[in-house]
Amino acid sequence: MYVRALCAALLALILMDAPSVAKERYIIVQSTTSTQNSGLLDHILPLFTKKSGIAVRVVAVGTGQAIKNARRGDGDVLLVHAKAAEEKFVADGFGVKRFDVMYNDFVLVGPPSDPAGVRGMRDAVKALAKIAKTKTPFISRGDDSGTHKAELRLWRKAGVDVAAASGGWYRETGSGMGATLNIGVAMSGYILTDRATWISFGNKRDYKILVAGDPRMFNQYGVILVSAKKHPHVKSAMGRQFIDWLLSAEGQAAIGAYKIGGRQLFFPNAAPRK
């Protein structure tokens, strides 16, 4: 009796959903914290939903985790920023095709006292080398995110073995961008962050952008439809509709129109499509 009632309750739980979740048409987008924390998605997604009637449910995690989730089939569209990993995702057959969507850049932020003396440098690699030489605390994401991958690329170019310094002046938080910024600011360390997260970040204290403008700090975002060949349940039609909108003149204009304090956070750069 009891056991049967319990099973029935469990079954009912599985079949029903929360009251707030009506039966709606939706896709799941695996994306990065920078697009969500900066407020970009809150700005552009309602425009798409209004036009198409498709709700977009965003899971915002690091790029590394987003790609892994998508490989497992837990998403219809991938919107991340690590080109090499994205191309591998497509090459491995998990994605249909990759498109450029928008870009911004990474910036190096640090305390106003600037103990390593990197302020105003244009060469990010040299700036990092200087930080390593002076053994000034540097706070890294350490989470295989797009930003973390970009940071490691710069360290490699600088010829610094950060793995050896980890735990010393080089500190890996293993957390998202925001958490890492919170920690870095509290530790008076240098942090590499994407500009969008930085502009919208609320706990800057007296931190400033010290190094920016190096072409190697370019930060490209790409969008990929998860392949229905690997995961037949993927909502290909709706996912494609979303990607088409994102790359269309309308979607691109929406991205470019998003500003905080008059500053544009993301720059649309989808290739014109026929």
Place this chain on the structure above:
Amino acid sequence: MSEIGAIFRAAFELILRWDSNLGEIVTLSLYVTFFAVALACCIGLPLGAAVGVFRFPGRTAATVLLNTLMGLPPVVVGLGVYLMLSASGPLGPLRLLYTPTAMIIAQLVLVTPIIAALARQITEDLNREYADQFTSLGVGPFRKLWAVLWDGRYSLLTVALAGFGRAVAEVGAVMIVGGNINHVTRVMTTSIALETSKGNLNLALALGVVLLAIAMAVNAVAMAVRASAMRAAYV
């Protein structure tokens, strides 16, 4: 000091303003947690009482296991449930990942051992007290279970509240299996985590104060029910 004042003021304003967004995440938090704790009680109370009352081989091991599982790390539970519910996992076809149901399941896994372990202790003590009567009356096993659960109900209410506290404050597991999707799976704790990562520390703390206030209200209601029930029972 002024910062703390600002946080409480912000919390107060949040509650006073009570916009639809806040209402939504509070409702979902309570929905998920109540459901999870109710189910956890349905499973955990009889299970704990069975271990507490019956004598069977491996009973000590079962006790140790239950007590150990009280310390299950939420992130591990979250990952485990994620792997089960993921599209590539065994329960993938149910399409439960990133839904409130997934969050209920994660909290259920987290809370059931707590409720079972604490219920075991309470029912074991009661059983010792009643052992002679049970024997002399020749009470069957299910009557025994029922008797200790019913007579221990006031203590067991506290057990349920302990489970509620754990579930409502939990963030690691629901973040992974829910995905913190706006308007779908965003609850109090994941909102706090999100605002923290945006650097909106005051707002995050203010949300924490709101969460505490709601937990306090739930506890107060439970205690009031208990008090009136006890009065009714002992007149």
